[in-house]
Amino acid sequence: MDTIPAAVEDAARRFGDAEALVDGPVRMSWRELRDQVSGAAAAFVEGGVLAGDRVAICAPNTHHWVLTALGALSAGATLVPVNTRFTAVETADLLDRTSAKALVVADDFLGRDRLAELRDGGHRVPGFVLPVSPGEPWRALPTSTVDVEVDPDDVSDILFTAGTTGRSKGAMSAHRQALDVARAWAERGEVTADDRYLVINPFFHSFGYKAGILVCLLTGATIVPQAVYDAAAATRLVHDERITVMPGAPTIFQTMLDLPDVDLRSLRLAVTGAAVVPVALVERMQEAFGTVLTAYGMTEAVVATMCTPGDDADTVATTCGGPAAGFELRIGEQDEILLRGPNVMLGYLDDPEATGRAVDADGWLHTGDVGRVDERGYLTITDRLKDMYICGGFNVYPAEVEQALARMPGVADSAVVGVADERLGEVGKAFVVRREPGLSTEDVRAYCKGVLANYKVPRQVEFIDVLPRNASGKVLKFQLRER
Known part of the structure; x- marks a missing residue:
């Protein structure tokens, strides 16, 4: 069972009528999920998708994403998750670079019609488009058998991660790798078919997709997605659906615990990371429910290290655990x-x-993160070589923002850094050298909102006469951070 389609079949056989997926009024068993995935796979094949073709999905965390993603993989296609916060320009770039043959797209989410935005902007749209409506149940498709051979070493997905050059890079993984990291995550978290898993992390991230959907597929845990994070709604879901497993960025747990009369007692496991985790927060989480783990990973490796149940609050807050997933x-x-x-x-x-720059000749992935390892083999992140900062759990690469600003009329030069923010962890601050004296903070933010996802838009703007640079011309960002 080293391919995702085989894992779907295995889950139907092992877990049968147990609840596989709960999304509002939509509830389905593992057998029903397998049947709907088979129908989706047949729809892709009938739409002209061949083995090895790329299928892009731009939709929120709902049952539609689960069924169409697993359906595309069962048709032998390669999955290309698209960030739902992307603008039409950013989405079109991914569609073009992957030569996507099909697009699954939410027709109305957060007040935006993404398909209309693509077409109105004159961008290429794949030949087969499957619109989904997040607020409506998935239209049941006839159960069909698709006879497509999928190999464990076939590329299962291409997840895009921004780089220091400012242009996103598509990290490719094989079926066996996607399942291996999910299996390792499940083992560290001791996830079983008795668990009910609230997936708040976006499915377009490896955390939501591989450490979420695939973990449940392997263990029989029930998938309970939340399309848009809302602390009160998430708390109700935990209570009403008897949620036992819930990963998320530290800010998610902070906002939920700050609610009055919060009841998270059904939880037995929380997994966090992607930002500094205060020891006091871990202690508070442990007191409110049960086990808290931290992990370290990235798109290129997904789950690299992870704590284990039983680690104390200080270990969980100050380390990312030991190596996982081989x-x-x-x-x-x-x-x-x-x-x-x-x-x-x-x-x-x-x-x-x-x-070649990321993975050297000896096979070592150079993460760009700085850290240390203690006598137990546990990793602590101490800094970042790259300029990347984390805003509300999302990685932001300043070079990408700077490239966008370079195309803005009135901007002569710019540099972006991450600065501390009580709610989001870090937010972007842009230091801008004006070309036109009338340029305002509102102008800069409005321009960025038109070309960048909202979490990439600088929250602060400061105008300066000249950027500090060293002799080779490199911007001295540490000086900007000190300001």
């Missing part, structure tokens, strides 16, 4: 964290040079 861990030059193992990505899509 990874080797060592500290390289400049204390950079290096990872090696069978689950390092296959490479970046159509970018051998970037792949």
Whole structure:
């Protein structure tokens, strides 16, 4: 069982009539899920999708995403998750670079019609489009059998992650790798068919997709997605659906615990990361429910290290645990964290040079993060070599924002850094050198909102006469951060 389609069949056989998926009024068993996935696979094949073609999905966390994603994979296609916060320009870039043959797209989500935005902007739209309505149940498709052979080493997905050059890179993984990291995550969290898993992390992230959907597929845990995070609604879901497992960024747990009369007693496991986790918050979480774990990973490796049940609050808050999913861990030059193992990505899509920079000749993935390893083999992240910062759990790469600003009329130069924010962890601050004296903060933010996802838009703007640079011309961002 080293392919995702085989895992779907295995789940139907092992867990049968147990509840597989709960999304509002939609409830289905593992057998029903398998049947709907088979119908979706047949729809893709009838729409002209062949083995190895790319299928893009731009939709929120609902049952539609689960069924169409697993359906595309069962048709032998490669999955291309698209961030629902992306603008039409950003979405079109991914569709073009992957030569997507099909697009699953939410027809109305958060007040936006993404398909209309693509067409109105004159962008290429794949030949087969499958619109889904997040507020409506998935239209049942006739159960069909698709006879497509899928190999464990076939590319299962291409997940895009921004790089320091400012252009996103598509990290490719094989079916066996996607399942291996999900299996490792499930083992560390001791996830079983008795669990009910609230998936708040977006499905377009590896956390929501691989550490969410695939973990449930392997263990029989019930998938309970939340399309848009809302603390009160999430708390009600935990209570009403007897949720036992809930990962998320630290801010998610903070906002839920701050609600009056919160009842999270059904939870037995919370997994967090993607930002600094205060020891006091971990202690508060442990007091409110049960086990709290932290983990470290990235799109290129998904789950590299993870704590184990029983680790104390200080360990959970200050480390990311020890190696998982077959990874080797060592500290390289400049204390950079290096990872090696069978689950390092296959490479970046159509970018051998970037792949070579990321993975050296000995197979070590250079993460760009700085850290140390203690006597137990537990990893602590101390800094980042790259300029990336984390806003509300989302990675933001300043170079991408800076490239957008470089195309803005009135901007002569810019540099973006992450600054502390009580609610989101970090937010972007843009230092802008004006070309036109009348340029305002509102102008800069409005322009960015038109070309960038909202979490990438700088929350603060400061106008300066000149950016500090060293002799080679590199911007001295540490000086900007000190301001």
